[in-house]
Amino acid sequence: MRSNWQQLLLAFVLAVFCWYLVTGREKVDSWVPMRVEMTGMPDGLFIKGGMLGSVDVLLRGPRGMVRTIEEAPLVYPLNLSRITPGKNVIGLDPASIPISKVFDVVEVRPSRIELDVERRISRDVPIKPVLGAAVPEGYVLAGTRIRPETARVTGAEKEVNALENIRTDAISFGAAPGAVWEDRVSLDVPEGLEAAPLSAVVTLHFSPRQGEATVRVPVRVFPPERAEATPKTVSLRIKGPVQLLNDKSFEDSVEARIDLKPGLEVGRHEMPYQVKMPQGCELVEARPDRVTVTVK
Template identity: 30%
Template sequence: MKPFSFTYWRRVLATEGLPILISLLLSAVLWYNVGGEQTVDTSVMIPVEVLNLPRELVISNQFKRQLEVTVHGPRSVILGIDQRQISRRVDLANATPGTTVIANDPDSITVPRGVTVLRVQPSTIILSLDKLISKQFAINPVTIGSPAPGYRLENLRMEPNVIIITGPESVLSKHDVLRTREIDLSGINQTTQLQVPLDLDPAIVDLIGETTITADIAVSLEMEQYEYTLPLTHDAGLEVPVKRVKVFADVPKLLLDEGVKLTDILTARLAVDEVNGIGIVRIVQAENLSHPVEILKVEPAVIELPKKPAPAPAPPPAVQTPDEPAKP
């Protein structure tokens, strides 16, 4: 075959030229898409990813969770960085308690081929590493105001009354107790429950969030102790040796403020126990009392009753003798 004939060149192009032609076309396309594409400088936000933090340590300070990274490269590649899950990885496997400063060099950010990191802001990450501890805190209630007139605070119980918090030793060591926000007792005249938020330091809020507990508020009547002498009434039909008894009682202040006389609303009655020959003193309160009286003691509480006289024996029946005529 002649080397310069038409048939020769057609065969060469068919066997060797086609692959070369395809390579040239692919190179042109690649150059257009990469080399010929417009390059840009722009800033992207890259998250900070902390790895291998030891269990006994905790990061106790606030630090920037995202970095501003200025990059240079093809527009299409840079626009797709957000989908590539690129992050600034910080390995703390060998960390110890204290302050750790980590430099954000351009080489610390892994970016796609063709993209160059120009600058990272901030240039460092400062981490305060602290021991992780658990500490128990008692809850101290803070109150303002007073219950309604005539009432007093009997008991104030927090539920829960202690809270266990796990966090940095440097933060938890600053506190010995946790306090509530102000609990207003003004005008309370009955036992009740309230939901009360804790008054927490911002550093504690970061650990456990805004926290609310239950306050069980128990109120009772204000009492004043008095001694009264009451006449003793009974239906025993006996001459009882005790005519009056002493009564010791806690009297609600509200009742006294109403001008009620206790001698008019309390009655001392004697309940007779005939089997044992005693009388038991009972104090009966009027049914219309707005607030009951608390009886503490009665003197005497038990009275020995006199024994009833035995009835005179009946005379024996008359006995007739045989010699005596019968009386008509």
Template identity: 30%
Template sequence: MIKNWQTILLAVGMAVFTWFLVTGREVVETWVDMPVVMTNPPEGLIIEEGLVDKIQVRLRGPKGLVGNLSSQQLTYSLDVSKLKIGQQVVDIDADLLPLSSTYEIIEVKPNRLKLMVDRRISKTIALEPVWSGELNADYKLLDVVAAPDVVEIKGPETKLRKINKARVVMSEDFPEEVPKSWAENVGLELAEEVESSPGQVRVEAFFGPKTREIWVKMPLTVTPPDGFRASVSQDYVRLLIEGPIALFRNNEYRKDMVVNLVFGDAPRPGTFELAYEAVLPEGCRMVQKKPETIKTRLRKK
């Protein structure tokens, strides 16, 4: 009985050994992904296009070893020390793959890279501040300024060569109440490969009411100095004023207007051409008046 058990155990051991031996010798094919690691980059140069994150390697090898490849951290080192500015082709060298001679390399995808290489430079450019948004129809944009008004940008030389200014757009709506000014920190509109310093600038927009000019006929207020009587050549004047269009939609603005004849500090009897002053509604200014002076006769009481 003991001898029979020994024979059985020996047979089982031989079977297992034979299975491992046969399995280890079995050859299989598979694809392996390898991340690409760039080494020795030339100072000041950047790869604009064509660099891949990984390559795929099709290989053949013993089944037992191939099965363990997925647990190994295999990377392909791409030496870019000899790159020059412009487009160039770099071959993927199968001899540099981190694999032993146990494996047969069948195919590499891609087997070459078309790289676009550029120089990294910096330059100073002006900013073009812009406001974009909905605005009350009675108002208008007066000005937009940025602080600072110039920035330094860095990036590929071929792209920076075409950039002389950059837009900074502030988007804000004022459909009803409109402030005199509004400020925000705004980022620059630049290509993804281009960096700016600073990355944001302060943009301020200034608004004001839309205006128009109108002629207004106003009565002349005459208040003679103490001890005098005054007679004037006309008791009204015409004024050309500029003001907000919203103000002139009705005649209520006239309630805030007064025209006074100016006699001066040392009145005396006689006939004079006297000036007059007009008090205007807020936001209005005098453009022209007719007549410029009023013929006035002063007499003592």
């Protein structure tokens, strides 16, 4: 019994060994994904398009070994030390694949890649504020200040050189801004470019919109019991904020007056008059500029 058991075990081992020899030497083909890893990239260049993350490789080798390599992560080292700005066609050489000599590389798909390479530069570009709404009615934008005035933009040479300015995000300052509005605003950086800094402090100065209006007001003499003026009314052209000029009560807030000096002789006198107006207004023209005052 003991001799038969040993013979049976020996026969089993020989059978397994023969099976391994037969199946292990049988070669099969298998497509295996392989990650592409870039090496030797020159400074100042970058790949704008055409780069692949992985390629498919057709391997031929022993059936048992193929199963093990399908489970292992494979890497294709792509040497980019000779690329130049523009179109670069690079062939994928099967001999460059780091793999055991037990396997034969039958095919690499794709067999070549076309890389669009550009030079990478940096340039200072002016920052331009963008208003998110129209200036409120009755106001004008009197001045704009940006800190800093420029941003350092980095990216493809063509795109950076074609950039005249870099805009801010739309600025929202409300329906009734004060005389000064200030806030930090983010920059709207074009896709594919980098900028530093990514925001700027924008200061906007608003002032009332100016206009002109002509009003006719009476000439008032003080004290009124001593004299009277001829003509009794004068025409005044006044410059000031539009909102104030359009107010219905504006004409009532304008005054033309003469203050008589003590001891003024009885009779007729040609005299100028003073015009009193709301703050922020300016007298452009007065007709007539002098009136006749008759002292009683």
